[in-house]
Structures are given as structure tokens and as C-alpha cells.
Amino acid sequence: MEQYSFQLTEEIARWRFEVFIKSCSAWFIAFTNPTAGPWKRVMGRNKDGVEGEVYRFPRDANRPDLILVCDELKMIAIIEAKDSLAKLQVDNQLSKSARVVENLSDILAGLGENKFWGLRSRYSVCAGLLWGGETGSSTEHREALVERFARKMGKGKAITIRQYICIEVLKDAASGELTVSVYVPKRQAGIRGLPEAALLRTFMPDR
Amino acid sequence: MTANTSTYLELWSDSFHEGDWAVDHITRILKTPNVNVTMEYVKGFIPRYQFRGPEINLCITVFGSYRSWTRLPKMISDMLDWGKPDLILYDPESKRILFSVEETAAVPTGNQSLQRCERMYGALRISVPFWYLITEFGMHVDGGVRRDSIWPTIMALKLTRGKKTPCVVLHYSDIDNPEDYSTGKGLESLFNYLGGIVANFAKGMPVFDGIEDPLSEQFADMLRFVKDQWGALVDFLPGSEKLDDADLPKLYARTAINQSLGTYRWPVNFLIWPQFDALPRTVQAGQIGKQLIKEDPLCEIFEKHLSQKKAYTLSNRTGSRPQPGAEIAKWITKQRRLFNSGGVLEPHAEYTVKPSDFPKSKSGLYHVTTAKNIVYLYNRWGDVQDAIESAFPRLKRKITGMDPAKPTLVYISNSLKPGRIFGDPFTGQIAAFATIFGKLDPEPRYVLAYFPHQAYTQAIAGEQDKSNKGLTLMRELTDMLLFGGGVAVALQSNTVL
Numbered sequence: 001m002e003q004y005s006f007q008l009t010e011e012i013a014r015w016r017f018e019v020f021i022k023s024c025s026a027w028f029i030a031f032t033n034p035t036a037g038p039w040k041r042v043m044g045r046n047k048d049g050v051e052g053e054v055y056r057f058p059r060d061a062n063r064p065d066l067i068l069v070c071d072e073l074k075m076i077a078i079i080e081a082k083d084s085l086a087k088l089q090v091d092n093q094l095s096k097s098a099r100v101v102e103n104l105s106d107i108l109a110g111l112g113e114n115k116f117w118g119l120r121s122r123y124s125v126c127a128g129l130l131w132g133g134e135t136g137s138s139t140e141h142r143e144a145l146v147e148r149f150a151r152k153m154g155k156g157k158a159i160t161i162r163q164y165i166c167i168e169v170l171k172d173a174a175s176g177e178l179t180v181s182v183y184v185p186k187r188q189a190g191i192r193g194l195p196e197a198a199l200l201r202t203f204m205p206d207r
Numbered sequence: 208m209t210a211n212t213s214t215y216l217e218l219w220s221d222s223f224h225e226g227d228w229a230v231d232h233i234t235r236i237l238k239t240p241n242v243n244v245t246m247e248y249v250k251g252f253i254p255r256y257q258f259r260g261p262e263i264n265l266c267i268t269v270f271g272s273y274r275s276w277t278r279l280p281k282m283i284s285d286m287l288d289w290g291k292p293d294l295i296l297y298d299p300e301s302k303r304i305l306f307s308v309e310e311t312a313a314v315p316t317g318n319q320s321l322q323r324c325e326r327m328y329g330a331l332r333i334s335v336p337f338w339y340l341i342t343e344f345g346m347h348v349d350g351g352v353r354r355d356s357i358w359p360t361i362m363a364l365k366l367t368r369g370k371k372t373p374c375v376v377l378h379y380s381d382i383d384n385p386e387d388y389s390t391g392k393g394l395e396s397l398f399n400y401l402g403g404i405v406a407n408f409a410k411g412m413p414v415f416d417g418i419e420d421p422l423s424e425q426f427a428d429m430l431r432f433v434k435d436q437w438g439a440l441v442d443f444l445p446g447s448e449k450l451d452d453a454d455l456p457k458l459y460a461r462t463a464i465n466q467s468l469g470t471y472r473w474p475v476n477f478l479i480w481p482q483f484d485a486l487p488r489t490v491q492a493g494q495i496g497k498q499l500i501k502e503d504p505l506c507e508i509f510e511k512h513l514s515q516k517k518a519y520t521l522s523n524r525t526g527s528r529p530q531p532g533a534e535i536a537k538w539i540t541k542q543r544r545l546f547n548s549g550g551v552l553e554p555h556a557e558y559t560v561k562p563s564d565f566p567k568s569k570s571g572l573y574h575v576t577t578a579k580n581i582v583y584l585y586n587r588w589g590d591v592q593d594a595i596e597s598a599f600p601r602l603k604r605k606i607t608g609m610d611p612a613k614p615t616l617v618y619i620s621n622s623l624k625p626g627r628i629f630g631d632p633f634t635g636q637i638a639a640f641a642t643i644f645g646k647l648d649p650e651p652r653y654v655l656a657y658f659p660h661q662a663y664t665q666a667i668a669g670e671q672d673k674s675n676k677g678l679t680l681m682r683e684l685t686d687m688l689l690f691g692g693g694v695a696v697a698l699q700s701n702t703v704l
Binding site for chain 2: 179180
């Protein structure tokens, strides 16, 4: 095989995490935001595991980068992705991401009648931030980022976000291997979510 | 026992999702009880599929997100200059592209319908087989269901014949299930065919071996679609009475894969738009100039020329999409700044567009549309040049070297937003119209693109790199660009008149 080198773009970071999620049976991907194709719809599953359309974004609507569902925890994760932590730290970006999470939470909460969504309309919402990099972030950086993100919430719809996660996709400079780490921040603007261990357990790849 | 020699293919794609989705479909074709398929993620994220069986030992690696990769294969890099197709299957050993695919969930209405046609041209110009998978029925923003335009399909038919390479438009969905990939036969047909090409390659056979019949079926579907739909869009289609000719699909298929045509013969002048006098009488009679929505000196003459039978247009069914006044004022300011950055021209030229030129619509927004027509087919370039010189006297005696007797396509984009004409959907429109109306015909037409509201400086390659897909395309497919203030640019020679 030809040896090609790559830059860790947002697309690649997000895709790497999706590959990771496919190995975690507790979660399924309800929506991902690549540039095109038949993936522009939020998809759910009925009780028999059959997939079906839940929601279609209007053409000019702001979309999240990923929506994940965990039936075991009764949780939906709405995730914003960037190719670097620095890009997520921009104030406008955090505000925009917060609005997307709030608006979408509101929409998904109203889909109780959809046969592929149903009771998931009552699930709690976890807001996630995903980034790529070549050096790992510090706990302080992540805590500060999530605290700022949490402060942006609640200025739009009356949805309470109780849980946050951070996903870091790291590129090994020598081998180009990409690894995924999921973090649950300790401080979440005073709101306590699930115990860290309970949440992290669902992000363990199946063996 | 399995085939000993391993063959390698790379599937390059706009996103990993699309690449992986495509290989998944191809796998369904290749997988048999005797063929074992495995998949691994190289470096944790690059999907690599291995097919092993009695006649197959094939590895396909998926590379998503073209621009994330450095040192792209040159043939792929060159093709991307013309726009990014969603999928490109590449043989790294022969450095050859086996096929490329564009697939879209976008609603094929209005301007959108020709968006991406530049990718079709970009592939066919270097003889790369191209498949375009598009929804036949789409939900418009007004909630109504619309059917795809005929132009991408006609463009594909003309490119297939002109370049002797497959260029196929496949439709999915139906009227009750708009935009649904799983409805209609387009998706299945696409991957049955592409799977066949991959299987041939893996077995060391000519890639088009056994392909003629399924390819004929795809062309038959395209011709049926045009037959059903052309009357809803245009007043006249050359050769419409031959669309259900039983030989036509075979003719296209054999031409596409360079097989002998045998006893098959092309219908005379099929899909070749004629001179005015060869139009049906009723269509000739309908060519009457109309009042413009927004005034423009050159478009006014074009409309008069319709009444004078010097040119004809395709239909009168296009509309206007008014814009907010504040945006118009902002865009004009930017256009004027761009225009003035070009310095002094001889004879003097000025960007005279102003907000008050744009009439208010019923909704309170402002019309930017000049003539409702965006395509005029002229019998003679001489009449076009007369119109240009009359509307913009500064160009008198400046346009030289053109053959006055040559037929000409005039394309108009009324877009006002700076830079817009070099992006979607206008590059797709120019690629489609230039291909459909003459660049590949036995008697080719000149192509003039007129942008009444745009500043010419955007088309000049200066010190800074202004290469983009729009300019790349216009350089090859147009003979002259004409901008606001009556400034002409010939991109081939980078000359400003």
C-alpha cells in the first residue's frame, strides 16, 4: 500500500471516534454530520432494532457533529467536534455549540410519538466536545473548557444539561496511529451528572 | 485455494462515511460462499477490506476526506481541481482511476439541479467513467415534491458520446418517497455495476467485460427519464421523437466502452440543438423578446434578437429570486471596490451598478434577475458581438479573432454576491450548458458567459493564486467572459479588454 500522510482534521477526528463508538455496544450513532450522503437525518431504532428516520434538519439549520444514544443509561449525547482544542475554546464557538445542544434537545424531546424514538424523548442530554491533537490536554484545560461551555447553557431553551463529556483523539506523531480518550469532567457548573465510573464504563470497547 | 497474487485498490472519498458505505455495497456484490471478506482499521481509522476466494485476492483501502491527505495521487489531485466527486476508485499500480461517483441527497430543484455537473465534466475530460446518483423526486422548501431536471442526464448522454467513456445518471426515490435512497433502482443499479468493474479488475479481466448489457439498461433508464420529463422544462428537445428508439441504449453502451457499433446508427442530429431555422415552427413563433425584470443594456438587445429570429431560448419558465436590499448594497460596495482595484482601463470603464437599479418585488425584497432567460442560442457570433458593442461602446474594435459566422451560446448569471460565480451552482451550470449546447458538437458553439453585476478583476490571475474550480472550468469551456461595466476577459490568454 502507498504510504500517505494525513493531517488530523475534524472529519478524521470525528470518524475515528465513530469507529471507536462502533466497538461500544452501549451506544449507537443516531446522526453524524459528514459533508453529504444519506446521513443527513437523525435515525432511531424501534424495539426490534430496526432503524428509521426520526428527524430531518432544515437545509440551513445548525447541526451538531454527532448524536449518540445510550439506551442503557437513558442518555443522548450531542457532540460538537473540531480539529483542535483551541478552536473549541473560542467564545463564539462555545455559544454556538450550546445553542445547537439546547435547540436539538428541545426537538428530540418532542418526538415521543415517533416509533423509532419514542421513550428516548425523555432521556437526559449529555453535551460533548470532541477535538483532535498531537499532545494530550491537561485536566485543568478540560475542566475550564467545560465550565465555560456549561455557563453558555440555559440562555436559550429551558433544557437542563446535566452531563458533559470530552473526547480527545490523539495522533501518534511517529506511527500516525489515532487513539481515543473519553473524559468526564469533575466540575460541571455545579450540576452533578452520573457517577464518572458509570458513564465511562459505557465507553469501554467490547471484547 | 485462493488466487495468489494480491491486487490493491484505493477508494478515495469526500468523507470516510461515503467511502465505507460504497465498499460495504460493493462487498454485497463480491461476497459469495467462496469469497471471504475481512475488514480492519489501519492506524485505528482507515478501513481496509480484504476479499479472498478462488479467483479473487483483493484489498481495498478507504481514504476519506481528500484534503486531509498530503501527496495525493496526481491523477486524483488533478481531478479535484474540477470539483470533488464523492468517490474515486484508484489503481495505485497502473496509476489509473477506474471510476468516480457523485451521489447527492440534495433536492434537485432550481439552481441546485445543475450543481455538481462540473464534476461530471472534470472526470470525462480525462476519460474517467463517472456515475451520478441523484434523487429523482425531492422535497422543495415550499413543501411540494419536485422532479429532477433533465440537464444532468442530457449532459451525461452528450459526454458519453463525445468522450467515448461511460457517464451515467442514476435516479433513486419515487414520488411517494422523495429523497429516499432505498426506493427506486438507482442505488442497486449503481453498485451492481461498480461491483462488476471491481470483480473484473480483481480477476485480471478487462474492467468493462460483460458490462454492455447492464450499461445499456442504465442508458435506457436515462432516455426514459428524459422522455418523461423534457416537456415539463423546455419547449423543444432535438431528437425527442427518437428517445424510445430501441437501438439507442445499445449505441450509448457500445460507444461508452469502445465497442464496435455494428449495424447500429446514431439518429441524425440527436440532442444537437440546431440553428434557428431548423426549429419547429411553433417554437420559432414563440421566440419573442420580453421585458426585463431589472434593466440591463445587453440583455435588452438579447431579448430583441429573439423577436428578430437571430437567437432562441429554451423556455420561459424560469423565475426570479429577490434579495434583501441591505445585502444588495453591501455586495455592490464590494464589487465596486474589486472593480476599482483593477486600475484604469482603456477605453475608460466604470462599475455603474447601484442599489436603485434593482426593482422592488411584491415581498419587499429586490429583483436581481435581468432577463428571465439565462441561455440564448445564437446562429452567429457576429450578432452577439454587435449586441456587445452596442451595449458597451468601449468594446468597439477591441474584440478580434472571433469567427462572426460561428454559432454561439450566451449564458447569463445575474448573481451579485462577490465570488459567487466561481462556485456552486454556477460552475455546474456553465459546465452543463457548454457541454449540452455545443462544445462537443460537430459544429461547436462559442461560449460567452455574461455576469452583468460582477467585477472583472475576480477573473484575472494575478500575483496571488486565484486558481479555483470556477476559473479552471471557465478557462476550458468559455471563449469570453463579460462583466459589469462592459469589461471582457479571455481566460485562455488572460487578456482584459
